Amino acid sequence: MLRVGVQTKNAIDYTNPLPGFQYLKENGFSCVDFSLNSFLTNKQLYQKELNTFFNQSEEQLFEYFRPMKEAAAKTGIEIFQMHMPYPNYVPMASEELNSYLRDVMSVKSMKLCHYLGCKYIVSHGFKLAYFLGSEEAEWAKTQEFVEFLAPLAKEYGITICIENIYTSIGKHIVEGPCCNAHKAAERIDRINEKYGAEVLGFCFDTGHANLVGIDFERFITTLGQRLKVLHIHDNDGMVDLHQVPFTFTKTRENRPSTDWDGFINGLKKIDYHGVLNFETAPVLESFPAELKEEALRMIGTIGRYFGEKIEGE
Amino acid sequence: MNIVCATGGIVKIEFPNQGLMDIAGSGFEYAMLDMSKYISGATLRQWEKKLDKELIKKDIANLKSGIVVRGVHPRYAMLPFLAGDTKRTDLNGMLTDLCVDCIRETESLGVTRFIAQPLSIGVPMDCEWDINLEYFFQLARALTNAESKILLINHCNNVEGHYIRGLCSDASEAANWVDHLNELAKKQGLGEERFGFCMDIGAYNLCGINMQDVANTLRGRVLAAIVRANDGHQDIAAIPFTCVNENGIATDWMGFIRGMREIEFNGDLIMDMTNTLRSTPSLIRPSVLAMGKTIAEYFRSQIQIEEPLKKYKHIVLFGSGDLGRGFIRSFGEKYRPLFTCDNNSARWGTFIDGIEVKSPECLLDLPEDTGVFICNMYHREIEEQLKNMGVLNVESFDCEFLPAYNQNRVGRQEVN
Structure with a gap:
């Protein structure tokens, strides 16, 4: 049976993680997606601000997350994937900030990933096409970043997962880095061949894909075994809401406007054996506190439904 | 680079004279006959009876007289297609017959570019190429003019009101299809370069597709582009630069212009302003058309920015x-x-x-x-x-x- 996971953000209290892990376990989650990005947020970074979290030594960081590691082990929950803070490059920021993101933040993120026994770390590609004039030039910068981390990834047995993300022109959402499955597949293969290890893989984000009308089934089948991890969440096709699947409809027939059948078919076709991971932290904020546990339980139930459909005949 | 005006929203096929007069009066020399509007997707999906071929002939004859009088050259025809939310899966045969009839009738008017959406409704994913190969060849066999071409076009599928990328939205897939079709057409004696591609800017925009990348992948295969604006959510054809939000424009014109410039595009720009024109009082439609012509010339100058x-x-x-x-x-x-x-x-x-x-x-x-x-x-x-x-x-x-x-x-x- 495919395992089900969820983001730690809003589900786990990092200062006292055991109850949160126990609750996840009781509700059928066997994996988590560690939200390291909560410790240096994109909002801060886009305002060209840094905090001091990653200034801590490796030992201090390990000590900070030791209770989480122990709680996960105690409850039998695997930290299957984690999310590196993003963006990794801020176009309008100083060279100092961008060097920090590469030399300090990303390296320590990799070390934390290894410390937590996590095999997959999701990292966003650089959003630079608008500035540099082409997607190819943009990818060249992302590739430099990936190759900077690749030796460490190989040493630790970690796969860095690039993710399909969006960008915007004004408020109009358009495809961002890694929205072309053919290109992603070719690039992943080329880099992995160069390093002789699976240092690069893919994270398919259903919500981001829905925003730019990606055909889930085609995209997933094109990626095939390069698809390592998932960010499952839903939206209205207009805003990146990170809500519960099956929430949105657009017609009076009230059928879901997100192509969940295509999602299931795609994963079935590639014989996906990873985790059905939900990136739905905002759900736990949108429901009242009294219903938070119920909402989390529903997410777990939807995950098991997907699992049954994907693995069923 | 020719500038072409789509007839949607301005030329009523039963009474075409005033619309053609407005198009000519706005400085457009070329037109795209919108056969998809003539027999709309909504009509097609409810089709139960045999097509009235005489009706098509009668309407085309009607158009012909107007065209001769007004001097607008009908260079393009957009062939009928099924609406994206069509549930019936048994209409592809009927649609193919209808498209073949439209080609025969409009080619006699001087149309040499026929834009055809791939068949996707009722087509299983693993048969897409085979079924479309047969479809496009049936269309190509209907061509009688050696200069005539079938242009494949990208489109969107409608998933319960939400648009996702349809066949030929992926530029590498589209390029492969055009190349294979041309190769097979040559082998079968149907002529050289019988197939090309038409980029529908509105359909790309609905799915936020990087048009610069698309243009570079398709390169010499792109013979035309349908220029229309939308807000990224509704499948409409508005006059460019009019779909905006509080942060600016909602159509990625930068990606379009950069891409067309990079491939040194010298095909035709087809201005599709159907929904703007339909929503505009009849008395001021000529002004909208004139604005469309000015915008088309602006696009041409942007694409050919190095000429001066x-x-x-x-x-x-x-x-x-x-x-x-x-x-x-x-x-x-x-x-x-x-x-x-x-x-x-x-x-x-x-x-x-x-x-x-x-x-x-x-x-x-x-x-x-x-x-x-x-x-x-x-x-x-x-x-x-x-x-x-x-x-x-x-x-x-x-x-x-x-x-x-x-x-x-x-x-x-x-x-x-």
Whole structure:
């Protein structure tokens, strides 16, 4: 049976993680997606601000997350994937900030990933096409970043997962880095061949894909075994809401406007054996506190439904 | 590059004269007959009876008389297709017959470019190529003019009210299909280059597809582009630059222009303003059409942005701000300006990438055959200034969509 996971953000209290892990376990989650990005947020970074979290030594960081590691082990929950803070490059920021993101933040993120026994770390590609004039030039910068981390990834047995993300022109959402499955597949293969290890893989984000009308089934089948991890969440096709699947409809027939059948078919076709991971932290904020546990339980139930459909005949 | 006007929203097929008169009166020489509107997707999906071929013939005859009188050349026909939310899966045979009839009837009017959406409704994913190969070949076999071509087009699928990428939205898939079709057509004696591609900007925009990338992948296969705006959510054809939100435009014109420029596109721009025209009172529709023509000419000038630069032996710029810098970063090597100038005396004597900023007075002492390119958003005001100074060969250069323009806006730093 495919395992089900969820983001730690809003589900786990990092200062006292055991109850949160126990609750996840009781509700059928066997994996988590560690939200390291909560410790240096994109909002801060886009305002060209840094905090001091990653200034801590490796030992201090390990000590900070030791209770989480122990709680996960105690409850039998695997930290299957984690999310590196993003963006990794801020176009309008100083060279100092961008060097920090590469030399300090990303390296320590990799070390934390290894410390937590996590095999997959999701990292966003650089959003630079608008500035540099082409997607190819943009990818060249992302590739430099990936190759900077690749030796460490190989040493630790970690796969860095690039993710399909969006960008915007004004408020109009358009495809961002890694929205072309053919290109992603070719690039992943080329880099992995160069390093002789699976240092690069893919994270398919259903919500981001829905925003730019990606055909889930085609995209997933094109990626095939390069698809390592998932960010499952839903939206209205207009805003990146990170809500519960099956929430949105657009017609009076009230059928879901997100192509969940295509999602299931795609994963079935590639014989996906990873985790059905939900990136739905905002759900736990949108429901009242009294219903938070119920909402989390529903997410777990939807995950098991997907699992049954994907693995069923 | 020809500019073509889609007839949707302006030409009523039963009474075509006024619409054709408006199109001709707005300066359009070419038209795209919108057969998809003639027998709409909504009509097709409810189709139960045999097609009335006589009706098609009658309507085409009607059109023919109007075309002859008004002098609009019907270069394109958009063939009928099923609406994206069609649930019936048994209509592809009927649709193929209808498209073949439309080709036969409209080719007699002088149409040589037939735009056809791939069949996708009721087509299993693993049979897409085989079924469409047969479909496109049936269309190609109906062509009688050696110059006529079938243009494949990207489109969207409708998943319960939400648009997702349909067949040929993926540029590499589209390129493969066009190449294979041409190869097979040649082998079967149907002629050379019988197939090409038409980029539907509106359909790309609905799915936020990177059009610059698409154009580069399709390159020489793109023979036409349907230019229409939408808000990224509704499948409409609005006049460009009118679909906006509080942060700016909602259609990625930058991606479109950059891509077409990079591939040196020299096909046809088809202006589709169907929904704007339908929503405009009849009395002022000619003004909307005229605006559409002006916008099309703007796109053509943007795509062929280097043409004015080629006219002169030397060039000089007016402007040392972001737009002037954008020009120098984008074209400074290929078309090296002698210098740039600026009304701001504080900048005189400074350099941008080795190009000196001088006083506008220096424009009075230029070598022969020098073009003065205004790289400043106050085009008209500066043009007047230069005219009053007696400066010759003044050209306005719109830097809005330059490859390096936005890089300059990023704190004027190189990204490295």
